[in-house]
Amino acid sequence: MTGMADVKTLLPQERTRTRTWAAMLAAFVGQFLVVLDVSVVNVALPSMRSDLDMSAAGLQWVLNAYSIAFAGFMLLGGRAADIYGRKRMFLMGLALFTAASLAGGLAQEGWQLLAARAVQGLGAAVLSPATLTLLTTAFPEGPARTRAIGTWMAVGAGGGAAGGLIGGVLTDLLSWRWVLLINVPIGVLVLAGAVLRLAESRAGEQRRIDFLGAVLVTAGLASVAYGIVQTEESGWTATATLAPLLGGVALLGVFVAVEARTAEPLMPLRVLGARAVTSANAATFVIGSATFSMWYFMTVYAQSVLGYTPLEAGLALIPTSLAVVLGSKCAPRVMAVTGAKNLALIGTAVAAAGFGWQSTMGADGSYLTSVCLPGILMMAGTGLAATPLASLAIAGAASGEAGLVSGLIGTSRTMGGALGLAVLSTVAAARTAGGTGPEELTAGYALAFRTAGTVLLGGLLLMALWLPRHRSARP
Numbered sequence: 001m002t003g004m005a006d007v008k009t010l011l012p013q014e015r016t017r018t019r020t021w022a023a024m025l026a027a028f029v030g031q032f033l034v035v036l037d038v039s040v041v042n043v044a045l046p047s048m049r050s051d052l053d054m055s056a057a058g059l060q061w062v063l064n065a066y067s068i069a070f071a072g073f074m075l076l077g078g079r080a081a082d083i084y085g086r087k088r089m090f091l092m093g094l095a096l097f098t099a100a101s102l103a104g105g106l107a108q109e110g111w112q113l114l115a116a117r118a119v120q121g122l123g124a125a126v127l128s129p130a131t132l133t134l135l136t137t138a139f140p141e142g143p144a145r146t147r148a149i150g151t152w153m154a155v156g157a158g159g160g161a162a163g164g165l166i167g168g169v170l171t172d173l174l175s176w177r178w179v180l181l182i183n184v185p186i187g188v189l190v191l192a193g194a195v196l197r198l199a200e201s202r203a204g205e206q207r208r209i210d211f212l213g214a215v216l217v218t219a220g221l222a223s224v225a226y227g228i229v230q231t232e233e234s235g236w237t238a239t240a241t242l243a244p245l246l247g248g249v250a251l252l253g254v255f256v257a258v259e260a261r262t263a264e265p266l267m268p269l270r271v272l273g274a275r276a277v278t279s280a281n282a283a284t285f286v287i288g289s290a291t292f293s294m295w296y297f298m299t300v301y302a303q304s305v306l307g308y309t310p311l312e313a314g315l316a317l318i319p320t321s322l323a324v325v326l327g328s329k330c331a332p333r334v335m336a337v338t339g340a341k342n343l344a345l346i347g348t349a350v351a352a353a354g355f356g357w358q359s360t361m362g363a364d365g366s367y368l369t370s371v372c373l374p375g376i377l378m379m380a381g382t383g384l385a386a387t388p389l390a391s392l393a394i395a396g397a398a399s400g401e402a403g404l405v406s407g408l409i410g411t412s413r414t415m416g417g418a419l420g421l422a423v424l425s426t427v428a429a430a431r432t433a434g435g436t437g438p439e440e441l442t443a444g445y446a447l448a449f450r451t452a453g454t455v456l457l458g459g460l461l462l463m464a465l466w467l468p469r470h471r472s473a474r475p
Contacts, residue, residue: 078407276396327383
């Protein structure tokens with residue numbers, strides 16, 4: 001009888017371990033795909049243009065359609081995971097993302113590709129917050145959750161970093177279509193496993209979603225993101241830029257006013273009353289604004305100045321890719337010794353040093369000192385800083401609002417990256433003054449890296465003054 005009792009005790013434990021591993025695997029693969037598709041299409045753009053007869057402006061929207069939908073809907077996606085269930089929204093987001101990837105890979109006209117990329121961004125906005133909430137519900141607060149978040153960060157960073165290499169290999173060996181079609185078999189396999197193995201969880205009783213708030217915040221964020229990407233084509237003072245920017249800010253102001261008066265708001269304003277949540281998101285926004293552009297400038301510098309092919313440029317950035325993964329993986333262990341705030345400061349300082357070094361680049365720079373070593377510093381520091389910031393934000397949220405805060409973290413990172421890339425591209429263009437020679441281009445890129453390093457130093461001051469020393473309790 002004792003043996004039977006032991007078996008009955010072990011079976012629930014075994015099921016719990018299986019579901020925990022399933023949640024981890026689903027979260028990691030989902031996040032890798034979401035971040036990968038931000039950058040994987042970059043090297044395939046020339047092939048897309050020639051095959052689908054797209055204009056230069058249309059080609060830019062292959063990137064922008066995804067990023068605008070991703071940024072605009074992520075807060076809604078995070079809240080939906082809390083209300084309707086994390087597993088349900090994970091499955092819905094992944095199914096939408098996979099179907100859109102198939103449609104994009106089979107597109108025969110430029111507008112079909114752009115529509116597919118927009119839907120893909122919507123699926124990513126639902127999927128990404130659900131991946132983090134799967135982890136936070138599978139692990140109680142403590143070292144195990146911190147390690148899981150660190151691995152999640154590392155996987156996401158690795159997806160973004162590997163985009164250039166994977167895109168180059170698929171485009172060279174197969175065709176541009178496979179940078180999208182590769183998501184389909186992976187998505188189908190993860191969907192099948194998630195249906196069978198994931199356990200459902202939600203934040204208490206099911207409630208009505210705040211559709212007015214959802215429309216306002218989604219339209220506001222999408223409008224701001226649209227205005228930001230318009231700066232590359234129209235400049236900061238053009239009506240095409242200012243109208244969506246100011247309109248988006250106005251919509252977000254109305255959203256805040258509505259949320260203050262709604263019985264069941266999409267984003268309870270008390271969430272922003274938690275010092276850990278607001279300060280960590282502000283720091284994530286600042287760091288994202290500086291570091292997101294690194295991959296773009298390093299890739300164009302390697303190809304346009306040093307003469308690398310797309311595949312060679314992807315291979316050249318492998319050490320940098322490994323650095324951000326290693327930094328994210330080491331962060332939980334280091335954080336146990338230094339504390340979350342100190343590690344965020346250390347990581348940001350390391351990244352700023354890397355940006356400063358990179359700003360000394362020359363038109364005839366060597367791979368080791370102009371690409372590899374400064375890139376390692378930049379991304380290792382970013383990996384070290386990202387995990388404690390996410391941990392602080394999640395720890396400062398109520399358990400029923402983990403999905404909302406996860407979406408808020410993703411929104412801060414994405415919006416910061418979009419704004420930073422637009423501003424730094426403008427800085428680089430102003431420095432080159434229309435010149436296309438190696439010296440002119442290098443001077444522009446160097447100024448962009450110097451500016452990003454200065455932004456990170458400002459972020460250091462922000463975090464030193466605002467981040468809580470210990471994980472903050474709720475307001």
